[in-house]
Amino acid sequence: MTSLLAAIPTEVLQRAGVAYVHYLSFMLCFGALVLERRLIKANPNRQEATLMVITDVVYGLAALVLLVSGILRVLYFGQGSGFYTENPIFWWKVGLYLAVGALSLYPTVTYILWALPLRKGELPKVTEALANRLAWILNIELVGFAAVPLLATLMARGVGLPAA
16 A cells, blocks of 8 residues: 555645545535434433534534635645636635535524533523524525535536636
8 A cells, every 4th residue: 555655646645635635524514414404403402412512513623624625725736726716616616615604603603502501511492493493504504515516526527617
Protein backbone atom coordinates (compact mmCIF):
# COMPACT_ATOMS: atom_id res chain seq x y z
CA MET A 1 0.00 0.00 0.00
CA THR A 2 2.83 2.40 0.86
CA SER A 3 4.46 1.86 -2.53
CA LEU A 4 1.15 2.54 -4.26
CA LEU A 5 0.74 5.83 -2.39
CA ALA A 6 4.35 6.76 -3.13
CA ALA A 7 3.65 6.36 -6.84
CA ILE A 8 0.83 8.90 -6.71
CA PRO A 9 1.94 12.52 -7.12
CA THR A 10 1.59 14.64 -3.96
CA GLU A 11 -0.70 17.11 -5.71
CA VAL A 12 -3.10 14.31 -6.67
CA LEU A 13 -3.13 13.00 -3.08
CA GLN A 14 -3.81 16.47 -1.71
CA ARG A 15 -6.67 17.09 -4.16
CA ALA A 16 -8.12 13.65 -3.46
CA GLY A 17 -7.77 14.14 0.30
CA VAL A 18 -9.58 17.47 0.30
CA ALA A 19 -12.30 16.04 -1.98
CA TYR A 20 -12.67 13.04 0.33
CA VAL A 21 -13.04 15.26 3.40
CA HIS A 22 -15.62 17.30 1.46
CA TYR A 23 -17.66 14.22 0.54
CA LEU A 24 -17.35 12.69 4.00
CA SER A 25 -18.50 15.88 5.70
CA PHE A 26 -21.49 16.02 3.36
CA MET A 27 -22.42 12.46 4.33
CA LEU A 28 -22.07 13.28 8.03
CA CYS A 29 -24.30 16.34 7.60
CA PHE A 30 -26.94 14.35 5.78
CA GLY A 31 -26.76 11.46 8.23
CA ALA A 32 -27.09 13.83 11.19
CA LEU A 33 -30.14 15.46 9.60
CA VAL A 34 -31.73 12.05 8.99
CA LEU A 35 -31.10 11.06 12.61
CA GLU A 36 -32.50 14.34 13.91
CA ARG A 37 -35.60 13.85 11.78
CA ARG A 38 -36.10 10.30 13.04
CA LEU A 39 -35.64 11.33 16.68
CA ILE A 40 -37.79 14.46 16.81
CA LYS A 41 -40.96 14.05 18.88
CA ALA A 42 -42.90 15.72 21.61
CA ASN A 43 -41.65 15.20 25.15
CA PRO A 44 -38.45 13.27 24.45
CA ASN A 45 -36.85 11.41 27.32
CA ARG A 46 -33.45 12.51 28.63
CA GLN A 47 -31.50 10.15 26.37
CA GLU A 48 -33.40 11.22 23.22
CA ALA A 49 -33.06 14.92 24.01
CA THR A 50 -29.35 14.54 24.73
CA LEU A 51 -28.86 12.60 21.50
CA MET A 52 -30.62 15.39 19.57
CA VAL A 53 -28.25 17.97 21.04
CA ILE A 54 -25.19 15.83 20.27
CA THR A 55 -26.43 15.06 16.75
CA ASP A 56 -26.90 18.75 16.05
CA VAL A 57 -23.35 19.46 17.24
CA VAL A 58 -22.07 16.78 14.83
CA TYR A 59 -24.19 18.34 12.08
CA GLY A 60 -22.78 21.81 12.80
CA LEU A 61 -19.16 20.64 12.88
CA ALA A 62 -19.60 18.61 9.69
CA ALA A 63 -21.24 21.60 7.99
CA LEU A 64 -18.26 23.76 8.97
CA VAL A 65 -15.81 21.17 7.59
CA LEU A 66 -17.95 20.98 4.44
CA LEU A 67 -17.73 24.75 4.01
CA VAL A 68 -13.98 24.94 4.64
CA SER A 69 -13.18 21.97 2.39
CA GLY A 70 -15.42 23.46 -0.31
CA ILE A 71 -13.59 26.77 -0.14
CA LEU A 72 -10.26 24.93 -0.28
CA ARG A 73 -11.44 23.03 -3.35
CA VAL A 74 -12.50 26.23 -5.11
CA LEU A 75 -9.30 28.11 -4.28
CA TYR A 76 -6.56 25.46 -4.32
CA PHE A 77 -7.55 21.82 -4.82
CA GLY A 78 -10.30 21.77 -7.43
CA GLN A 79 -10.73 22.65 -11.07
CA GLY A 80 -9.60 26.25 -10.63
CA SER A 81 -11.72 29.04 -9.25
CA GLY A 82 -12.98 30.10 -12.69
CA PHE A 83 -14.53 26.69 -13.23
CA TYR A 84 -16.71 27.30 -10.18
CA THR A 85 -17.29 31.03 -10.00
CA GLU A 86 -18.25 31.38 -13.66
CA ASN A 87 -20.88 28.66 -13.35
CA PRO A 88 -24.37 29.70 -12.21
CA ILE A 89 -25.02 26.15 -11.00
CA PHE A 90 -22.17 26.60 -8.52
CA TRP A 91 -23.91 29.68 -7.14
CA TRP A 92 -27.19 27.76 -6.91
CA LYS A 93 -25.32 25.07 -4.98
CA VAL A 94 -23.77 27.64 -2.64
CA GLY A 95 -27.12 29.36 -2.22
CA LEU A 96 -28.82 26.08 -1.40
CA TYR A 97 -26.12 25.25 1.16
CA LEU A 98 -26.56 28.69 2.76
CA ALA A 99 -30.36 28.40 2.73
CA VAL A 100 -30.22 25.00 4.45
CA GLY A 101 -27.71 26.44 6.91
CA ALA A 102 -29.99 29.38 7.66
CA LEU A 103 -32.95 27.04 8.12
CA SER A 104 -30.90 24.97 10.56
CA LEU A 105 -30.48 27.93 12.91
CA TYR A 106 -33.95 27.48 14.40
CA PRO A 107 -33.44 23.80 15.33
CA THR A 108 -29.93 24.55 16.57
CA VAL A 109 -31.09 27.34 18.87
CA THR A 110 -33.90 25.07 20.05
CA TYR A 111 -31.46 22.28 20.91
CA ILE A 112 -29.15 24.72 22.68
CA LEU A 113 -32.12 25.75 24.80
CA TRP A 114 -32.74 22.06 25.51
CA ALA A 115 -29.21 21.70 26.82
CA LEU A 116 -29.90 24.15 29.64
CA PRO A 117 -32.55 22.06 31.45
CA LEU A 118 -30.69 18.85 30.55
CA ARG A 119 -27.64 20.09 32.47
CA LYS A 120 -29.87 20.61 35.51
CA GLY A 121 -31.22 17.07 35.19
CA GLU A 122 -34.55 18.29 33.83
CA LEU A 123 -36.27 17.51 30.54
CA PRO A 124 -36.89 20.18 27.90
CA LYS A 125 -40.50 21.16 27.28
CA VAL A 126 -41.27 19.95 23.75
CA THR A 127 -44.85 20.42 22.65
CA GLU A 128 -46.43 18.55 19.76
CA ALA A 129 -46.52 21.85 17.84
CA LEU A 130 -42.78 22.43 18.37
CA ALA A 131 -41.94 18.85 17.39
CA ASN A 132 -44.04 19.22 14.20
CA ARG A 133 -42.42 22.55 13.35
CA LEU A 134 -38.94 21.09 13.80
CA ALA A 135 -39.91 18.03 11.72
CA TRP A 136 -41.06 20.25 8.85
CA ILE A 137 -37.86 22.30 8.98
CA LEU A 138 -35.78 19.13 9.01
CA ASN A 139 -37.76 17.77 6.04
CA ILE A 140 -37.04 20.93 4.05
CA GLU A 141 -33.36 20.78 5.04
CA LEU A 142 -33.17 17.16 3.88
CA VAL A 143 -34.71 17.96 0.49
CA GLY A 144 -32.37 20.93 0.06
CA PHE A 145 -29.33 18.93 1.10
CA ALA A 146 -30.31 16.06 -1.19
CA ALA A 147 -30.33 18.46 -4.15
CA VAL A 148 -26.74 19.58 -3.56
CA PRO A 149 -25.10 16.44 -5.06
CA LEU A 150 -27.34 16.75 -8.13
CA LEU A 151 -26.06 20.27 -8.70
CA ALA A 152 -22.50 19.09 -8.03
CA THR A 153 -22.73 16.30 -10.60
CA LEU A 154 -24.15 18.69 -13.20
CA MET A 155 -21.35 21.14 -12.44
CA ALA A 156 -18.68 18.43 -12.69
CA ARG A 157 -19.91 17.69 -16.20
CA GLY A 158 -19.57 21.32 -17.26
CA VAL A 159 -23.28 22.10 -17.27
CA GLY A 160 -23.71 25.83 -16.78
CA LEU A 161 -20.25 26.82 -17.95
CA PRO A 162 -20.14 29.51 -20.62
CA ALA A 163 -19.52 28.19 -24.12
CA ALA A 164 -15.85 28.37 -25.07
